[in-house]
């Protein structure tokens with residue numbers, strides 16, 4: 104933290120350390136003074152002692168010098184023996200010649216730990232000689248050492264006593280602060296904001312404690328509110344996610360399973376059939392003349408009829424089977440554990456009989472019929488798309504044969520297979536021969552009358568089959584691994600178009616392209632995008648990749664990394680067909696998504712269906728919360744548009760504005776659409 108000298112030592116230890124240091128320094132100074140004084144005193148005492156001794160002795164020595172009695176002098180000098188400090192004594196005559204000497208055995212002439220002393224020998228006021236004495240200082244050293252030890256012991260005792268006394272004193276002074284610290288630590292650790300510190304005094308610490316408590320109270324209050332809000336929001340989100348998941352796997356009109364659940368159950372049935380080495384049947388059922396009923400009796404009547412048909416279908420099949428509505432009047436029925444073809448025949452007949460019985464809808468009686476096609480796994484195909492296609496072929500056979508019939512697929516009905524081969528073999532030449540064409544559909548903000556971008560949608564001008572929309576060839580291109588190349592073509596076309604349009608519109612218009620799940624196995628797509636951006640000198644933020652949740656199915660970790668790599672090139676990422684898969688709201692957080700495209704199936708009945716309205720409102724608010732752009736797909740009429748605007752959805756795409764169009768048509772429309780609000784504003 105800035106302006107804060109970080110130290111881990113507690114205040115208590117610091118105060119203790121400071122006071123002890125001060126005490127120690129003071130004690131050292133005092134000890135030093137005492138020692139110095141003592142040293143002087145002992146030195147003086149020694150000198151005085153030697154002087155007094157020498158004064159007495161020099162009086163006796165005067166007679167020895169006078170009578171030239173060396174022996175007596177030596178005897179007198181030997182009295183110095185009694186004083187250990189005297190090492191050497193020399194008695195000199197007045198002229199400086201040596202008269203007598205005393206030398207202690209321990210005396211060494213080179214000893215430096217000594218001082219010299221000189222005393223005159225006087226007789227009747229006249230100087231008759233000198234007494235030169237060498238005095239040892241060891242006595243002083245011993246005394247000083249003893250004093251030092253004493254002072255050292257005293258210092259230790261003082262330090263220990265001070266420590267023992269100051270520690271609890273400091274603690275008692277700091278206690279309120281320490282408690283404050285302890286409580287704040289506890290709060291930080293446990294996030295228990297109900298904790299308070301006791302206020303025991305009115306001094307600064309007491310005031311600080313009071314303020315601390317007030318602060319914690321405020322945080323507690325805010326935390327409570329936040330927790331309640333988060334709880335409520337989480338509950339709402341969970342409910343929304345659950346509804347989305349149910350909605351994603353069920354048809355909103357009949358409550359039957361939908362295409363997504365069918366795909367899932369289809370895989371399970373396949374595994375089950377493989378394990379038990381038996382078969383399952385896929386029935387495709389289409390009501391005969393439903394369009395006429397809808398046109399003559401109205402949509403509501405048609406919807407009621409579909410609900411009743413669903414109920415009858417459910418009561419006819421076994422619990423382990425599945426009825427699913429694909430949309431419109433198309434149903435798929437999965438019959439598990441089939442051993443005999445006759446079993447399928449019997450159930451199909453039962454279904455037809457049930458549907459032929461009279462329905463009473465809104466007080467009206469009506470009869471209906473259906474055409475049923477059937478393909479069996481694994482005899483008629485080993486994957487869902489083949490089985491469904493073959494069931495479809497059989498169903499059209501049933502319709503051709505006069506409706507209200509059941510028809511089982513047989514290898515003879517091979518037009519479908521031929522078609523597939525025709526498409527698959529034509530893909531490569533189409534790529535080389537420029538047969539693909541990119542159409543564009545605008546994304547608009549109808550309130551502001553602005554075009555916020557457009558989506559590139561590929562078309563195939565097939566030399567034999569004519570104009571083909573992607574659903575007729577993208578699945579086959581995915582099967583043979585050519586979809587990637589189609590997408591690369593679309594990406595480069597988008598870049599070229601962007602440069603062209605920037606000149607026409609005088610501003611770039613964001614273009615989105617679709618990426619098949621096949622791209623998310625390796626990083627090639629990242630390289631291709633990088634190269635395109637460089638080649639066309641593009642602003643990458645004007646490009647957007649539309650992906651679906653399906654890209655994450657096989658290897659979610661890798662796919663996520665590739666999505667992140669695409670994003671880091673500077674492109675926008677759109678989550679396409681939202682609401683049709685697992686609708687994991689989690690993806691909205693984990694993937695670097697900028698835009699969510701709400702699937703067309705939500706918009707279709709949004710003006711009538713309360714559930715779709717509720718879910719759309721939920722996703723609008725979620726997108727706002729996560730700062731994501733939301734686009735409603737498939738807006739076809741004014742009623743859907745108004746409902747969406749009322750729900751707070753601002754960006755839309757759909758036939759109501761413009762169908763996917765060729766470049767030239769798109770430019771014409773764009774110029775018209777853009778001049779419209781301006782013209783209106785000018786009129787006003």
Ligand code: C2E
Nearest residue numbers: 560561572573593617618619737738739756757758759763
């Ligand atoms: P998508 O990405 O969900 O594209 C939107 C589809 O909805 C387009 O179908 C568009 O024509 C259609 N649509 C738009 N507005 C409306 C409307 O108001 N009503 C109705 N009924 N439909 C509307 P399209 O062009 O047939 O494309 C179908 C799918 O094929 C796309 O779905 C996308 O998943 C895929 N696709 C299209 N172009 C490409 C491509 O270049 N590469 C890849 N990998 N897939 C593509």
Ligand code: CA
Nearest residue numbers: 558617649679
């Ligand atoms: Ca798309």
Ligand code: CA
Nearest residue numbers: 679680700736
């Ligand atoms: Ca879509």
